[in-house]
Amino acid sequence: MSVRVPRSFLVVSLAMLAGCASSGGPRPGKAPPQVNALYDRMNQASKGYEASIEQARRGDTAAAEQSRKQSLDQLKDASARCALTPGCDQQRFAAVFDRLLRLKDGSFIEGEDADDTEQGAEVGAQPGDAAGSIVVNALPQAQRSVTMLKGQQFSDLMVMNGPVKAALEMWLTQLRPNLMDAYVNYQMMRYKMWPAYKKADLPEALLFGIMAKESGGKVHAVSRSGASGPLQFMYATGLRFGLSNADGFDQRFDPTMAAQANAEYIDEQLGAFNNNLELTLAAYNGGEGRMRRIAAANPGASFYDPQIYGQMSAETRDYVPMVLAAAWLFLHPDSYHLTWPKVDGQPGQIVLTRSASLAELTVCLGSARDMPDGWFRTLRNLNPRLDPQVTLPAGTRLEVPKPLEKVYMAACTTGPWPILASDLHNAVKIVAPPPPAATSAALVNTSPAASKPSPTASKSYTVRRGDTLSSIARRSSCADVEDIARMNGLKGHHLTVGQAIRLPVCR
Known part of the structure; x- marks a missing residue:
């Protein structure tokens, strides 16, 4: 006893x-x-x-x-x-x-x-x-997984020390706009991302914390190192968890698939690090191989133990508490004088009654439903395979938040706003034509598949700082990431500044 x-x-x-x-x-x-x-x-x-x-x-x-x-x-x-x-x-x-x-x-x-x-x-x-009065059994049964990790309360896993408190202050001050944007973006995509975490019995707060730190909920985010998507997978790691390149689309940009891959990765690393959350997050940021070597040399030590903490890069020292702090704020906003915006992220669909691009839809939707920053980011996040400048034919189905279904019918089918949007869009195409991309036919189930022009020659290109294979491929009209990788014998899709590679030229 x-x-x-x-x-x-x-x-x-x-x-x-x-x-x-x-x-x-x-x-x-x-x-x-x-x-x-x-x-x-x-x-x-x-x-x-x-x-x-x-x-x-x-x-x-x-x-x-x-x-x-x-x-x-x-x-x-x-x-x-x-x-x-x-x-x-x-x-x-x-x-x-x-x-x-x-x-x-x-x-x-x-x-x-x-x-x-x-x-x-x-x-x-x-x-x-x-927060002192919030306990797991006060929550509805369906919400308990939000605060549990492998059977433990999320609060019991948090060490409210100096680094975490500093991260809380950073989110609540300088990065407060980023935090709010991340929250809105996540709520709009929640139905795509949360099921994978729920199935894996992982806390939703952790998913939000990782996404807030990695990309702020911008599905098409690409880092200088080539990490891509809302959860910033490197190409090789993403490939290991089923994120490949399909029909010219990098699946790391798909929020549903990225969340599934992330849940599998986190679950795998929790097993490797005996359910130590901080070490798992450090592995996600700093590399699992490095973290396993450090942890093996210091059995039983926590992330904040000097033997571990002292060997972390400045980036990883920052990353772990920033993720935990964002997760903590997700659960306990009232404790920090923080109010999350009300977001209706219920999924919906629209069928275009007239041809339009995502950019045009953004213009005609305006700031409807109290969205001061407009709907461009949400439309892109929910339809990640679409180029926002490509005109989509009438009959195309798009995913949108359910409240936009009525807004679309009222503002974007007839009247002055779709005409204005089309006029502005045509001007953009004349002044700065975007690089050709996969047409809506290749991206939407309602149209036949489109074929890609065949490369007939190649040209030399010197890799510059900030380049990734994905960003280079997006500027090509006749080759995707895999084509360029094969042409240059690139293993792991790794590039170095100053490297000369061959790119296809289309006729």
């Missing part, structure tokens, strides 16, 4: 400890004696807490409660002193906090599951936070 200490006591104690952590890495050189003394107290407190668990298992509940309280008091005191002592690495205390937080047989986790959860503050919440 184990003793249960009030959850609020332990939560506040560990939250105070976590708050002392900073983003600094390990410091070189021998630590001063006073610092080593604090580290010794930290280790003693950790062992004391583990010993209290053993006492509880033996049924000595009184001794277990006393040992646990003494250990937590010692840990809090040493952590506070560390913050005031030059040369003391606060990340070590964050790592201890992380390890204790993950102890599955600890009193604050034992006996708690989706159907039997005490009311109490979530880990990392401060007194008075609205």
Whole structure:
């Protein structure tokens, strides 16, 4: 039989400890004696807490409660002193906090599951936070997977330390517009992306956090390194999870397929890293091979342990807390004076009554349904295979948010707006004709397939900074990524700046 200490006591104690952590890495050189003394107290407190668990298992509940309280008091005191002592690495205390937080047989986790959860503050919440009253069993059954990861509460996986708090501030200040755009974009695509995560029993908040950091919900995003799509897969990794090039379309741009591939990847890496979320995210950003080598050399260490954290690139150190912070805000906006916009992302369809491009539809739809930035991004995200400048024939079916079905019939079938949109679109085609792309016939089921011109010659091209095989292929009218890769014998589709490659020329 184990003793249960009030959850609020332990939560506040560990939250105070976590708050002392900073983003600094390990410091070189021998630590001063006073610092080593604090580290010794930290280790003693950790062992004391583990010993209290053993006492509880033996049924000595009184001794277990006393040992646990003494250990937590010692840990809090040493952590506070560390913050005031030059040369003391606060990340070590964050790592201890992380390890204790993950102890599955600890009193604050034992006996708690989706159907039997005490009311109490979530880990990392401060007194008075609205999030303190939110628990898994207060949610509808269908929503529980939003806050669970492999049977654990998402709150129990969060270490609210310095890097995560800094990321929260970044999202709420400089990147607030990006966060809001990401939320709107995600809600419009939710019906395409969420089912894959739900099937894999992964938290929806995690999906949003990754997407917000990777692309902001822009389906056609391409990074300088060639990572593409809403979840930014590199070509080789995407291919491994079923994202190939089909009929000239890079499937990494498909939100449904990208979410499925991402869910499979995250599930695979959680298995490899013993369900350690931070290490899994670090692998997604910094490379799974590198992370597995580092983790194997430091068994049991958390991401914030100096032995791990100190070996991460600056990008990965930033990436992991930024994803977690976005996920946390997705779940607890009220706790941070954040209000998500109301978005009706219910799926719908329209059938064009007159020929139009996505660009033209954007003009005639205007800012309908309180969309101040217009509908261009949403139309592109929901119809990723379409070039927005290509005119689509009447009868073409397009995916749109359901509220736009009536708006389209009212504003884009007759009247002045479709005429204006067509006039502007024709001007764009005259001034700056876009490169030919796959026609609507090759992209929409309502038309016959289109054929691609055959290359009859080639020309030399020197790779420039920012180029990817996908971006180069998009400028060609007669070859796709695979054609160019085969022509140049490119394995893994890797390019280097200054590299000379051959491109097909069409007649």
